[in-house]
Structures are given as C-alpha cells and as structure tokens.
Amino acid sequence: MTNAQKWVAVFLGLFVVLFIIGKATKEEESFGDSDYYGSTEGAAEVSGLELIESVGCIRCHGIDLQGTALAPGLYEAKNHWSRKDLINYLRNPSAYDGDERFDKYRDKYSGSIMPSYGNRDVKELGKIADYLLSLDK
Numbered sequence: 001m002t003n004a005q006k007w008v009a010v011f012l013g014l015f016v017v018l019f020i021i022g023k024a025t026k027e028e029e030s031f032g033d034s035d036y037y038g039s040t041e042g043a044a045e046v047s048g049l050e051l052i053e054s055v056g057c058i059r060c061h062g063i064d065l066q067g068t069a070l071a072p073g074l075y076e077a078k079n080h081w082s083r084k085d086l087i088n089y090l091r092n093p094s095a096y097d098g099d100e101r102f103d104k105y106r107d108k109y110s111g112s113i114m115p116s117y118g119n120r121d122v123k124e125l126g127k128i129a130d131y132l133l134s135l136d137k
C-alpha cells in the first residue's frame with residue numbers, strides 16, 4: 001500500500017466509525033415524550049416475562065408470580081391498574097401509599113418493601129406492565 005492509500009483507508013475507517021456513532025445517538029434521541037407510555041417498539045427484544053425474571057420481581061412475588069411470604073401475587077394486577085398507572089407505580093410505588101389495599105400489604109408483608117424501578121427504561125416497564133395485565137388464572 002502506498003502512503004496515499006493508507007490515508008484513504010484511515011479516512012474511510014473514521015467515516016464508518018462516525019456513521020455508527022451518529023446512528024447510535026440518533027436512536028436515543030428518537031425516544032421522545034410522546035411515546036413515553038406508548039408502544040414498546042425499539043426496546044431490546046426481551047419479553048415482559050424475561051424482564052420480570054431478570055429484574056428480580058420473582059424473588060419476592062414468586063417464580064409463578066402467585067405471591068410469597070414477601071409479596072402479594074400479581075394475578076390481580078389487571079383488576080387494580082391501568083397500564084399507565086401500573087408503570088407509574090413501578091417507577092415510584094410510594095406515590096400510591098394510603099390506599100387501603102396497601103395498608104393491608106404493609107401489615108402482611110412488613111418484612112419487605114416493593115422497590116422503585118424509576119431507574120429502568122420506561123419501555124421495559126411497559127413490557128412488564130403489559131405482561132402483568134395479561135396474566136389470567
């Protein structure tokens with residue numbers, strides 16, 4: 001390779017790298033507020049159930065999500081929550097204190113606290129919510 005050819009190769013390489021970086025950042029930007037609670041399009045291809053397992057919900061709610069001594073079962077979720085409220089709850093459970101149901105939980109599961117998942121990608125929480133709301137006995 002001549003020197004000139006090497007330079008061309010270097011510039012081509014740089015161009016490719018910049019192109020990839022550009023694409024990556026663009027994808028992040030496109031996550032606007034408009035689809036905050038909306039579609040789960042674009043989230044990594046993991047199912048709601050896989051997330052529930054990997055995030056660790058089953059640790060307290062049970063491997064079958066039927067409840068344990070640490071936390072209630074989640075099969076009733078669809079009777080209590082809209083998708084949006086459920087996502088908000090997962091992000092900040094303490095905002096829903098005061099409800100009679102939660103007073104009972106507080107007594108029954110006094111040894112554990114529902115963690116807040118405000119640091120998770122809201123699209124992941126959307127998938128989790130979709131899965132929970134689809135649960136049927």
Ligand code: HEC
Pocket residue numbers: 052055056057058059060061070071072074076077080090093101102105106109112113114115117128132
């Ligand atoms: C450390 C134990 C623990 C973990 C981990 C946990 N939870 Fe909970 N969860 C609780 C407890 C305890 C409650 C009962 C409410 C309370 O005490 O605040 C609860 C309540 C809930 C409720 C409300 C139930 C109802 O009747 O409305 C939902 C929904 C829920 N959890 C979903 C999840 C999801 C989804 C995950 C994983 C992303 C998760 N939880 C992880 C302990 C846990």
